[in-house]
Amino acid sequence: MPDLATAPEVTALPADNPFAAPSTLPYGLPDFAAVRLEHFRPAVLAGMAAQRAEWEAIATDQDLPDVANTLEALECSGEILRRTMVVLHTLAGSVGGDDLHALESEIAPLLAAHGDALYLDRRIYNRLESVANAAPLLDLDDETAWLLEQYRKTFVRAGIRLTEPEQEQLRALNARIVTLETEFSQRAVRSLEAGALPVHDPARLAGLDEGTVAALARNAADRSDDAAGAGHLITLQLPTQQPLLARLTDRELRTALLEASRTRGSGVDADSDTRVVLLELARLRAERARLLGYEHHAAYIAEDGTALTAEAVRAMLERLAAPAARNARLEAAELQAMLDADHDGETLTAADWGYYSERLRKERFDLDDDVLRPYLELDRVLTDGVFHAATALFGITFHERPDLAGYTDGVRVWEVKEEDGSGLGLFVGDFYARAGKRGGAWMHSFVRQSHLLGRKPVVVNNLNITAPPPGEPTLLTWDEVRTCFHEFGHALHGLFSNVHYPTLSGTSVPRDFVEYPSQVNEMWMTDAAVVGRFARHHSTGEPLPQHLLEKLLAVGAYGEGFATTEYLGAALLDQAWHRLTPEEVPTAPEDVEEFERAALDAAGVGLDLVPPRYRSTYFNHSFGGGYDAAYYSYIWSEVLDAETVEWFHHEAAQGGDGGLNRAAGQRFREELLSRGFSRDPLGSFRALRGRDADIAPLLARRGLAE
Missing domain, CATH: 1.10.1370.10 (Neurolysin, domain 3)
Structure with missing residues (x-):
């Protein structure tokens, strides 16, 4: 099993390694222009070595354990490793490539062993126990007490109470599991590429608009293999059902497309x-x-x-x-x-x-999606839809920063400011699909907010929208609009974080709670005041006809x-x-x-x-x-989401605005979005709603009520 003992010892990084010191860019945005592949391995090894030394200093500290020398010291450790790994994981997932994937595979078991080095260290665990025993005398604030309990729980779940032989077995299991997870993820990306469906006869693409057909032609032209000769190439998205199945009139082609999708990873392609x-x-x-x-x-x-x-x-x-x-x-x-x-x-x-x-x-x-798409242009959906709803609720504003570079072409950066003009953080948008990018949509953070570390958030949304031909607008489906609002709900959860400790920041909540704020944010895409702003024809600016808007909002549980x-x-x-x-x-x-x-x-x-x-x-x-x-987290969280939508529409509404007002937004921000994992998440829900959740609104929304 690879471990730190077999890795080359690295004591310090040369100054020209971009991970050797914190980024000097606004809000700590990584300096992607300075990063090269060869920077990662030495930075990861040096980062692990540095953090191991920091943990050793905590474990051997002769002073009585307290918040500063134990909890805060743990929270402040690992800076080199943190800023290296967030960039590596971003590039591996959003850009891809064999070299990055090979490096990710090499590092995965080292990181597993590194985590075990902390959570199986009885000396540090005993210090945490000492702080817990002294808690009544230390007069801990609520967030610190909660963090202490989370650390103790994590150590126990990680195996601190196992015997030495059992811990060795656990280390081997952890290393192999993360290696396999990395391999599965990389094979899943390859299966998207291997499953792409060439179309030799353009007549078979009947049902698709000209822009989509042109995009499929560009897909074929961009491929270096034999598929390029097909003239058109249908690339796959991660879910089983593919969006083009709703539009293609050729039944045999639909069958072939679904078969290509559902047989991914099943042996049809060995790699x-x-x-x-x-x-x-x-x-x-x-x-x-x-x-x-x-x-x-x-x-x-x-x-x-x-x-x-x-x-x-x-x-x-x-x-x-x-x-x-x-x-x-x-x-x-x-x-x-x-x-x-x-x-x-x-x-x-x-x-x-x-x-x-x-x-x-x-x-x-x-x-008809083809009728709707001309009214759903990406920039307008963002500016007059996603961003507008956030401004109406929370008073924040968005200012694009073309001077700040993303990690690849097409990635955009916005500075987010509070109502008083002070800086809140950065929002990074990576909206387009590309070869090597993993499927689906997701949010993550380059920088997590923390008062302890004096940091404001830098958050990222990734989507997989098919890029239009050069010079053409990016027209979305209604489902893609929903994805924009959903992922931005995660972004708001990260941007509004207002906690002391980085471990508790933003979206660092249980997995069956993290989807809740993002699902709530979907409600604003159908708010009449919001959709009336963003659903406008991309060339004429004319609003979506009222009869179409009414029908769109009436779809309900269909x-x-x-x-x-x-x-x-x-x-x-x-x-x-x-x-x-x-x-x-x-x-x-x-x-x-x-x-x-x-x-x-x-x-x-x-x-x-x-x-x-x-x-x-x-x-x-x-x-x-x-x-x-x-x-299961998505539907579990939707119980809370459906309840919260009810709250916005009724208790929080003012003058028939459906809850789209600053008072409602401020309460949602203060009681839930800002809290991160600094307290019991269901306690945050109860603070907002005044009671425990009821499943009835979810059953009604999905048409499942008796």
Whole structure:
């Protein structure tokens, strides 16, 4: 197993390494122009060595343990490593490339060993215990007391109470697990590229607008392999259902596109086959959970969230599964009737769902994505939609900084200012898909806010919008508009952080709580005062016609049977893999599909017409790390989200504004967005709402109420 003992000793970085000192750019934005590949390895090794020395100084301090020499010293440690790794992970995920991925793979087990060096150090744990025992005399403030408890809990969950032989076994498991997670994530990216679908006959692209067809031609031209000769190339996005399935009229091409999507990682391409990796990951996670005293990995993960138990998670998912599947079957019957009119005697398939669902939506609500797209231009959605709602709620303003460079072409930077003109932080937007970029959308932080360290936040949103031809506007689908608002909800959570300790900053909350603020922010995309500003024709500036706007807002729970079942399929798969004991994990790659089918059938969501949002072989949330045994978090958080939307629309509303006012925004900011993980997250919700959450608003929103 690689560890620090086998790595070249690095005592200091040369001054010309950009990670040797803090960035001098505004707000500590990394100086990407100065960073080269060869800077990373020595910076990571030096950063780990420096932090190990800092931990050793804490462990051997002869003074009585207190907040300053133990808690604050831990919080201040690891600066070189932190500023190096945030840039490395950003470039690996958003730019990609074999060299970065190889380096990431090399470093992953070293980082796992590095974390174990802290959390398995009994000397530091004993110091924390001493501070806890002395807490009544130290008169700790609430945030410090909470941080102390989180550290103690983390040490226990990390294995501090294991015997020495057990700890050695745990170290080996941790190193192998992070190595496999990195490999899965990289293979999942390769599977997106390997699954891209060449189209040789442009007539088969009927149903697509000229801009989309031109983008597909550019995809082919950008590829250096044989696909370039195809003339057009449909690239894949991370979820099973692909956006173009709703628009392509060629049924055979739709079938081929869905097949390319759903078979990713399943062995159709050897270099991106993830099955062996995910099976080993499931087994090793189960072994680690058993070693730490848990029934399974799902129990280990749930304990660290607001759910607390895997049984609570399962009960909630099972409560939703039956009504969601019922609604999906009702929706399928309507779509089958439409298919019959086109292809008498043919049976509806999963590849048909998006196409006929979109047609039904057009007929029922007179809505068409191709009609909407000219009114949904990216810059206007950002400026007059996402940013405008934030200004109306919180008084903040956005000022683009073209003088500040991102990490690759097309990345943009805005300075965010408070209502009084003082600087709040930076917002970085990386909106376009590119070769090597991992799929999906996400937020992360370059700099976390902390009063202890005197830092203001620098946050990043990543999307995967297909770039238009040069000189053409970026026109979005309604779902892409939703993604813009959703990810910016995460950004607000990071920007508004107002805590002392960096560990508790911003989005550093339990995984089953972190999606809550982002889901709340989606509500403003359908607010009449907001959508009326951003939904304007990109060339004429004319607003979206009122009858279309009314129909758009009236869609409500249409299609939620499919959407909820698709999501639950993935969430239940995630739970199924992580509720296994080591002995129960399948051993052969060909067993993956059978396990998946059995798990979905047992949960009542094994509908061929509604494949899970992510199948196991490209389920990067789960097997790439980050949401393992926690994909339930989205629907768990939506219970809080639906309740909060009710609060905005009723208690917080003023003069029929739906809650889009400064008083409502300020309270939401003060009680929740600013708190980070400085207190019990559900306590923050109760402080806002005045009571515990009720699932009824969620059931009504998704059309699942009896």
